[in-house]
Amino acid sequence: MPDTGTTTETTTDWKSAWESTIMPTYGTPAIELVSGSGSRVTDSDGRGYIDLLAGIAVNALGHAHPAIVEAVSTQIATLGHTSNIFAHPQVIALAGKLRDLISPDAHVFFSNSGGEANEAAFKTARLTGKRRILAADHGFHGRTMGSLAMTGQPGKRAPFEPMPAGVEFYPYGDLDALRALVEQNPTDTAAIIMESVQGETGVIPAPPGFLAGVRALCDEFGVLMIVDEVQAGMGRTGQWFGYQADGVLPDVITLAKGLGGGLPIGACVAATPAGKLLAAGQHGTTFGGNPVSCAAGNAVIDTILADGILDNVQTQGEYIRTELEALDTVTEVRGRGLMLGVVLKEPHPGFVAEAMDAGLLLNQPADDVIRLVPPLNITDTDVREAVQILKELLK
Incomplete structure (x- = not known):
């Protein structure tokens, strides 16, 4: 990850500032992100994450892509x-x-x-x-x-x-x-x-x-x-x-x-x-x-x-689907490419927080669905590490 510099701001500080200045339309976020490179981001406490949400399908080329x-x-x-x-x-x-x-x-x-x-x-x-x-x-x-x-x-x-x-x-x-x-x-x-x-x-x-x-x-x-x-x-x-x-x-x-x-x-x-x-x-x-x-x-x-990124989308999406659909706790993986919904056999409303603790950013549009929309150019290394973490959590 790139050097994020030093910060003396505490979690309490930024959360208090958020709540006192920003309309409560989103609630208070769990973490404050300060930097990113590729498919990885770092928060203000120095913790790193693999970003499987990409700003809700926005960061198509990941973070800080040289061309952008x-x-x-x-x-x-x-x-x-x-x-x-x-x-x-x-x-x-x-x-x-x-x-x-x-x-x-x-x-x-x-x-x-x-x-x-x-x-x-x-x-x-x-x-x-x-x-x-x-x-x-x-x-x-x-x-x-x-x-x-x-x-x-x-x-x-x-x-x-x-x-x-x-x-x-x-x-x-x-x-x-x-x-x-x-x-x-x-x-x-x-x-x-x-x-x-x-x-x-x-x-x-x-x-x-x-x-x-x-x-x-x-x-x-x-x-x-x-x-x-x-x-x-x-x-x-x-x-x-x-x-x-x-x-x-x-x-x-x-x-x-x-x-x-x-x-x-x-x-x-x-x-x-x-x-x-x-x-x-x-x-x-x-x-x-x-x-x-x-x-x-x-x-x-x-x-x-x-860069032939559409091929990467298909390759990585198929790998994620194949690996996660093999789990006993997963009913199916819906979607195409790198727009995937992992349908759980049982609702698990706390999964986002558990994934964040394990170093993954994702979200849940429903209690029994995990949404994965990572950067389109996510690498083999990041996909395989993320899938391994997901498999451990979903067991």
């Missing part, structure tokens, strides 16, 4: 911010790279987060002139009011109701139920939105063929297909985007998290003529497409391509 460090350092010393009144090379280059990965017809709106990207998708759908948006039960699309309205978790919506109107929910993966819902009012159905892999619910991939069925349904009724790739996109599943598993092209794709490799950026990408729906003055954001964040995004894409 160089890109953002050079950019901040050159041009830090312009707003969208002016163009700059980094945003044009990143939009071009996304177009190359998605569709030659793609148009991009850059935001600062996944929630904002989904907010742009929500507004895009409304500009079709139709009002209904169909979203999946248990899905998660963000915490802004529009993205929250499409989040299929009533407990998250309830404190902030009334939500923006017009959103109805369908069972994720149930094509027959979705068709029945569309047919209730097909002429006023603007869009169907889903995640290719539901992340916050417990890493649940869409059943094989479901996305292809949704694509056909949307084509039949003239409905926009929106796929939220905020967590599953940017190589997380071993392909650039989760929807590619079904060989489809959505009308709108939302991205964030891994796109910036740790820098805040989101994108709403319209891969079809839907990209022309939002007209001048109808949407915007001061920081969207910021030069420094876009420089990071360009470095992420270039590095994934140059």
Whole structure:
């Protein structure tokens, strides 16, 4: 690990400072991280951890990757911010790279987060002139009011109701139920939105063929297909985007998290003529497409391509799956690539703390599911050490 320097701050000091200055939306964290390199991080007490959470699928190239460090350092010393009144090379280059990965017809709106990207998708759908948006039960699309309205978790919506109107929910993966819902009012159905892999619910991939069925349904009724790739996109599943598993092209794709490799950026990408729906003055954001964040995004894409990182995602993901599914305490390992949910035979709500004590960072979207979303370039050494620790804990 790199030298973290010396600190006289105690755990009590930083926790007291956190609680006295920061809104309690996250609770008080268990540890304070001060440095990282690759897939390893160090806390303010000098303890090291293998990071299997990666900022919740954000640090695609791990911590302090040289390509990102160089890109953002050079950019901040050159041009830090312009707003969208002016163009700059980094945003044009990143939009071009996304177009190359998605569709030659793609148009991009850059935001600062996944929630904002989904907010742009929500507004895009409304500009079709139709009002209904169909979203999946248990899905998660963000915490802004529009993205929250499409989040299929009533407990998250309830404190902030009334939500923006017009959103109805369908069972994720149930094509027959979705068709029945569309047919209730097909002429006023603007869009169907889903995640290719539901992340916050417990890493649940869409059943094989479901996305292809949704694509056909949307084509039949003239409905926009929106796929939220905020967590599953940017190589997380071993392909650039989760929807590619079904060989489809959505009308709108939302991205964030891994796109910036740790820098805040989101994108709403319209891969079809839907990209022309939002007209001048109808949407915007001061920081969207910021030069420094876009420089990071360009470095992420270039590095994934140059270093063959998608192959590493598939190799390491398969190793983790094979090793953990062999355990008697594990029912299955869901997901693809390095977006994995380890389903336990019995609920174990204290596992995150136990793993942290053993030197691993991960989380639990449910008491019986452990989520593993490490950096995409995690090494053989780190994967094997982490798996060995997990196996000991899960025994």
